[in-house]
Amino acid sequence: MAVGKVTFSKVEREKLAEVLWLLNWISVVTGTILFGLGLFLRVEIHKWQEVMSEQGILYVPHMLITTGLAACCINFFGGKICLDCADTNKFLRWKLVMMPYIICTFFFTSCVLAGALMCYGIRSQMEESLFMGLRNAMRYYKDTDTPGRCNLKRTVDLLQIQFQCCGNTGYRDWFQIQWISSRYLDMSSSAVVDRMRSNVEGKYLMDGVPFSCCSTFSPWPCIQHHLSTSSTQDEQSQQLNLWRRGCRQALLDHYTGIMQSIGLTVLLIWLFELLVLTGVRYLQTAMENVLRLGDPESESDGWILENSLAETARSNFNIIKNLGKCYQVDDDPNINVPTAAAEEELPS
Amino acid sequence: MLLKITFTQQRRVRLAQGLWLMSWLAVMSGAFIFCLGVYLKTELLRRAEVMDNTEIHMVPNILMMVGLVSIGTNWVATRVCQDSLDASRFPRWKLLLMAWFAVAMLLCCLLLAVVVLSYALQGRLEESLKVGLRNGIRFYKDTDVPGRCFQKETIDRLQMEFRCCGNNNFKDWFEVQWVSNRYLDFTSKDVKDRIRSNVDGRFLLDGVPFSCCNPASPRPCLQYHLTDNSAHYSYDYQAEELNLYSRGCRQALTDYYMEMMNSTGPGVLSVILIQMSVLVSLRYLQTAVEGATALEDPEGESVGYLLEKGVKETFEDVKANVLDILKFAQVDPSAAEGSPGAEDAEKPADNTTEKAASPTPSPAS
Numbered sequence: 001m002a003v004g005k006v007t008f009s010k011v012e013r014e015k016l017a018e019v020l021w022l023l024n025w026i027s028v029v030t031g032t033i034l035f036g037l038g039l040f041l042r043v044e045i046h047k048w049q050e051v052m053s054e055q056g057i058l059y060v061p062h063m064l065i066t067t068g069l070a071a072c073c074i075n076f077f078g079g080k081i082c083l084d085c086a087d088t089n090k091f092l093r094w095k096l097v098m099m100p101y102i103i104c105t106f107f108f109t110s111c112v113l114a115g116a117l118m119c120y121g122i123r124s125q126m127e128e129s130l131f132m133g134l135r136n137a138m139r140y141y142k143d144t145d146t147p148g149r150c151n152l153k154r155t156v157d158l159l160q161i162q163f164q165c166c167g168n169t170g171y172r173d174w175f176q177i178q179w180i181s182s183r184y185l186d187m188s189s190s191a192v193v194d195r196m197r198s199n200v201e202g203k204y205l206m207d208g209v210p211f212s213c214c215s216t217f218s219p220w221p222c223i224q225h226h227l228s229t230s231s232t233q234d235e236q237s238q239q240l241n242l243w244r245r246g247c248r249q250a251l252l253d254h255y256t257g258i259m260q261s262i263g264l265t266v267l268l269i270w271l272f273e274l275l276v277l278t279g280v281r282y283l284q285t286a287m288e289n290v291l292r293l294g295d296p297e298s299e300s301d302g303w304i305l306e307n308s309l310a311e312t313a314r315s316n317f318n319i320i321k322n323l324g325k326c327y328q329v330d331d332d333p334n335i336n337v338p339t340a341a342a343e344e345e346l347p348s
Numbered sequence: 349m350l351l352k353i354t355f356t357q358q359r360r361v362r363l364a365q366g367l368w369l370m371s372w373l374a375v376m377s378g379a380f381i382f383c384l385g386v387y388l389k390t391e392l393l394r395r396a397e398v399m400d401n402t403e404i405h406m407v408p409n410i411l412m413m414v415g416l417v418s419i420g421t422n423w424v425a426t427r428v429c430q431d432s433l434d435a436s437r438f439p440r441w442k443l444l445l446m447a448w449f450a451v452a453m454l455l456c457c458l459l460l461a462v463v464v465l466s467y468a469l470q471g472r473l474e475e476s477l478k479v480g481l482r483n484g485i486r487f488y489k490d491t492d493v494p495g496r497c498f499q500k501e502t503i504d505r506l507q508m509e510f511r512c513c514g515n516n517n518f519k520d521w522f523e524v525q526w527v528s529n530r531y532l533d534f535t536s537k538d539v540k541d542r543i544r545s546n547v548d549g550r551f552l553l554d555g556v557p558f559s560c561c562n563p564a565s566p567r568p569c570l571q572y573h574l575t576d577n578s579a580h581y582s583y584d585y586q587a588e589e590l591n592l593y594s595r596g597c598r599q600a601l602t603d604y605y606m607e608m609m610n611s612t613g614p615g616v617l618s619v620i621l622i623q624m625s626v627l628v629s630l631r632y633l634q635t636a637v638e639g640a641t642a643l644e645d646p647e648g649e650s651v652g653y654l655l656e657k658g659v660k661e662t663f664e665d666v667k668a669n670v671l672d673i674l675k676f677a678q679v680d681p682s683a684a685e686g687s688p689g690a691e692d693a694e695k696p697a698d699n700t701t702e703k704a705a706s707p708t709p710s711p712a713s
Contacts, residue, residue: 142568144566144567145566150566153563153565153566154563154564157563158563161508161563179568180568181566181567181568183582184567184568184580184581184582185581186581186582189581210568210569211558211561211568211569211571212561212563214558214559216500216501216504216505216508216559217501219491219492219497219500219528220491220527220528220530220531221526221527221531221557221558222557222558224558
């Protein structure tokens with residue numbers, strides 16, 4: 001019992017071939033869109049890569065880039081095949097290639113789906129990565145003389161200014177690290193020495209934040225230092241002085257927004273590719289049946305699977321099992337298999 | 349005849365086709381000029397708060413107007429091309445073409461003027477920015493005064509985005525009280541001393557707002573007591589370069605706008621070129637087709653030219669015609685109101701100028 005059987009007349013087959021040719025070319029365009037989206041995401045992640053602790057997130061844009069390129073190639077090839085398939089003579093050329101082509105397309109379409117789902121699933125991993133990355137970046141904020149870390153101050157400052165955020169979760173994160181380098185601290189001053197002795201690790205901690213945390217919406221000049229002790233403002237004014245949001249949340253929202261829209265577009269592209277794949281499968285089976293019937297003008301059936309899903313699975317499984325058996329003993333009676341008795345007869 | 353070329357029927361057809369394509373190209377370039385004008389205008393409007401006058405807006409305004417007129421004019425040229433090879437439909441364009449040439453020349457002149465203006469107005473732009481920024485810095489602290497409450501945010505964002513500080517440099521902030529009285533503790537001795545130390549009773553500091561801070565500095569930003577070397581550890585006021593932005597905002601904004609206008613220069617010049625070539629080609633097409641219709645054999649060769657007589661003679665002719673029309677208008681005031689053709693007299697005359705002596709032609713629609 002064939003799955004999804006549809007009967008095609010000659011005219012319908014030719015129509016189907018033409019439509020598929022057009023759809024394949026549209027798919028080449030969507031493939032370039034996919035490639036473009038992957039590239040865009042790569043560039044966006046690269047911008048703030050220094051505040052991400054692991055680079056595993058990069059496999060999402062890389063996946064999109066490779067599937068985009070694969071889409072262009074496969075659908076370009078497919079366009080050529082479909083154009084030829086309208087005619088039974090030309091179809092003979094492609095007969096053997098069709099099945100592997102369809103399997104390739106099926107595999108690549110599932111890659112597109114995987115790419116789309118990855119876009120949605122990456123959020124938690126990104127949050128972890130941003131948490132660790134921002135914590136390290138803030139810790140190395142003061143190390144502008146250490147090679148490999150000298151740009152972190154600039155990166156964190158620009159991040160806080162651009163995304164209007166402060167610290168990891170909030171501005172209080174800055175109170176727990178030493179963000180002023182010891183090079184700029186007067187070690188002979190008793191105030192400095194007292195502060196450093198007041199905590200276990202000997203760090204110069206202060207209840208102040210860098211200038212990039214200052215909010216532009218504040219109606220008065222920014223108060224960066226002595227934040228815990230300032231009593232001159234009321235609660236509402238304290239809200240406006242610094243950026244309230246944490247940078248982890250800000251970056252997460254930014255990237256989640258981008259990836260959700262990319263994921264939606266990729267899903268739509270996947271649906272389109274599925275449509276093209278189904279069309280190509282119908283065309284292939286219809287053309288093969290025409291060849292089997294022998295009359296190019298007659299009607300033929302097209303289907304997705306020749307037998308039901310269970311039978312197809314079973315027969316494929318048997319094929320795979322038998323592939324492994326080709327090096328084992330053959331049961332064909334025509335082949336002379338020397339037995340132990342025959343070997344004993346020879347010497348005499 | 350000036351610059352005459354012989355046209356066979358084949359060449360006339362080719363000219364008409366080529367001109368049709370070029371006219372559509374000119375329509376696109378007109379749209380491009382319009383978009384350019386819109387873009388420049390939006391960019392200038394974005395920073396309108398730190399500009400004192402709007403003289404520089406002349407450049408994008410002219411560009412927008414020229415763009416729109418150019419789209420219309422070149423669309424008319426495409427219609428003319430389509431009709432040019434049809435002997436029955438071409439004559440109705442005859443009178444409109446005179447106006448068309450005048451308008452096209454005017455557009456080219458305006459575009460040239462725009463290029464010149466964009467250089468010439470640089471001084472005015474700087475002046476406008478100087479006054480605007482000075483006011484912005486002065487009213488920085490007035491976040492509770494209606495009409496000025498946005499100045500702080502504007503100046504902060506400007507300094508961070510353009511990486512600049514103050515009007516000429518960061519020292520402009522030393523001469524202005526940028527901390528509002530509402531946030532000063534008048535019981536503190538330091539505050540009272542500072543206020544008493546100058547004539548106007550202002551609280552002046554040698555400090556700058558946070559938006560002047562340079563993120564590229566290796567050291568956490570020093571905003572206050574900038575001139576006092578002893579106020580900070582290992583600090584030398586004269587040698588410190590990276591702490592704050594060294595450029596003044598007036599310079600930064602002027603450079604930004606000049607760069608924008610200079611980069612549009614080549615685009616505008618190529619649009620002028622396209623428009624001129626459409627003008628010249630249409631003139632040739634007009635004279636060639638008119639010459640062909642006058643022949644016994646309309647498919648034969650005809651001569652196309654730019655001017656029927658030499659430049660000097662044409663100029664004399666035009667002058668005479670203009671004086672005639674003015675005299676005619678003076679003697680008979682009722683005819684004066686219907687003479688849009690008087691403006692057309694500036695452009696090169698052709699065969700139809702003889703008819704201009706008779707009742708003023710109305711442009712064929």
